[in-house]
Amino acid sequence: MSVWAWAEGRETTKPEDRAYALLGIFDVFMPLIYGEGGDEAFRRFLQEINRARNQYEDFLVTFSLSGAPKTDHFVGRTDELLEIHARLAVVPNGLGGIGKTQLAIEYAK
Numbered sequence: 635m636s637v638w639a640w641a642e643g644r645e646t647t648k649p650e651d652r653a654y655a656l657l658g659i660f661d662v663f664m665p666l667i668y669g670e671g672g673d674e675a676f677r678r679f680l681q682e683i684n685r686a687r688n689q690y691e692d693f694l695v696t697f698s699l700s701g702a703p704k705t706d707h708f709v710g711r712t713d714e715l716l717e718i719h720a721r722l723a724v725v726p727n728g729l730g731g732i733g734k735t736q737l738a739i740e741y742a743k
Contacts, residue, residue: 650675661729662686689730 644652649672657663662682667675726734 652676653679660686 642652644655646652646655648668650666650668650670652672653675654666656679660679660683662679662685664678664682670678726737728734
């Protein structure tokens, strides 16, 4: 279930609370203005998400495997692939500039 589906189906006392409930999940802050209505609260919420994203745009690192060769005859090493998958199930998260990419690079090395 996506966060958006969860928010759409969420029953709240005030319509604004459907948007306010997502603030912590997306790590954004905005003043709570009860009486603004659900649509306005979601508009402001999306605006804050975009503002946060743009603030850290300089820290974005593009990762692509488009140039990496792929073999059609990969054989074996199933155990190793399963171990790698199990270890990489944890995804570093947080604000831009705190070292998530460098952590992943060091782990890969």
